[in-house]
Amino acid sequence: MASSGQKVVLITGCSSGIGLRIAVLLARDEKKGYHVIATMRDLRKKDKLVEAAGNCYGKTLTLLPLDVCSDESVKKCIDSVKDRHVDILINNAGIGLLGPLESISMEEMKRVFETNFFGVVRMIKEVMPDMKKRRSGHIVVMSSVMGLQGVVFNDVYTASKFAMEGFCESLAVQLLKFNVNLSMIEPGPVHTEFETKMMDDVSKMEYPGTDAETVRYFKDVYLPSSIDIFEAMGQTPQDIARCTKKIIESSQPRFRNLTNSLYTPIVAMKYADETGGLSVHAFYNLLFNFGPLMHMAMSILKCLTCSCLRRRTIFPD
Ligand SMILES: NC(=O)c1ccc[n+]([C@@H]2O[C@H](COP(=O)([O-])OP(=O)(O)OC[C@H]3O[C@@H](n4cnc5c(N)ncnc54)[C@H](OP(=O)(O)O)[C@@H]3O)[C@@H](O)[C@H]2O)c1
Secondary structure (H helix, E strand, C coil), X not given: CCCCCCEEEEECCCCCHHHHHHHHHHHCCCCCXXXXXXXXXXXXXXXXXXXXXXXHECCCEEEXXXXXXXXXXXXXXXXXXXXXXXXXXXXXXXXXXXXXXXXXXXXXXHHHHHHHHHHHHHHHHHHHHXXXXXXXXXXXXXCCHHHCCCCCCCHHHHHHHHHHHHXXXXXXXXXXXXXXXXXXXXXXXXXXXXXXXXXXXXXHCCXXXXXXXXXXXXXXXXXXXXXXXXXXXXXXXXXXXXXXXXHHHCCCCCCEEECEHHHHHHHHHHHHCCCCHHHXXXXXXXXXXXXXXXXXXXXXXXXXXXXXXXXXXXXXX
């Protein structure tokens, strides 16, 4: 249970990756400023988190089951929090989807929206009324750079994050009237199970319904570039956890938070040309015309962004 002065932080999707790291970082806060309610849909996956939390487990960190896709689970979880009092809600749970559109079923696409979009909406609807009544609170949403810029073969995942960006941009205005902050975090690539799970799925797939030329572009052109980008630009879950802590501790939290400044020019390019042609053609050329050049650029970047330099690219240091 939270002691007086401690902020109650509820985080979704803490079984691995970014959610796990945020939970541990906040639970280990030197000033013991947080009581972390780390949630996951299957508590049988708790071991990694419990081990990483060490002696914080049961003190500044407690566990609750929560599936963001279930109305019942969300309500039960929030009802079991003392007085339903959540100071900071961190919507982190999410799933990826990668591949040629023709090979993806409508059910798979709906599952992505059910988790990445409606899952967040469901959480916000459950905690927002109490925050508005108390006239205090902070809602954080783990979006992605793909919530700001479309990426080939990530069509549906990107769409789910764009939907979230639009939803939050609209809601943030109303919430501000009630002194409730809303912040988006937009990481680029992060080395977590997210990437591994997607690459595993992709290697098992046969891409039914997709023509051979598209499959070839996906496997032989897109996938190697994507791996290069992850290796050269990828951040760690700990990097994202540190950014999240800074955002929630800021006296005037920013609405948008790109965690990797290497992506700033890409996002800026989109707004520099209102026809959209600049980004579409730049990505087309990078992928299909300048593939070898891009591979070389990524290799150079990988050397340049050795761990000491990479640390400097992370917002908001
Ligand atoms: N990794 C990246 O490159 C990257 C980049 C930008 C943004 N992001 C975003 O960061 C967030 C965290 O991803 P990650 O990289 O840490 O991936 P991860 O290691 O795969 O973690 C995702 C977490 O979400 C949970 N989850 C999935 N569906 C859920 C549901 N219905 N209810 C509750 N929890 C559910 C997973 O639980 P299970 O273990 O039960 O599956 C897992 O704990 C996601 O929103 C993702 O879109 C990731």
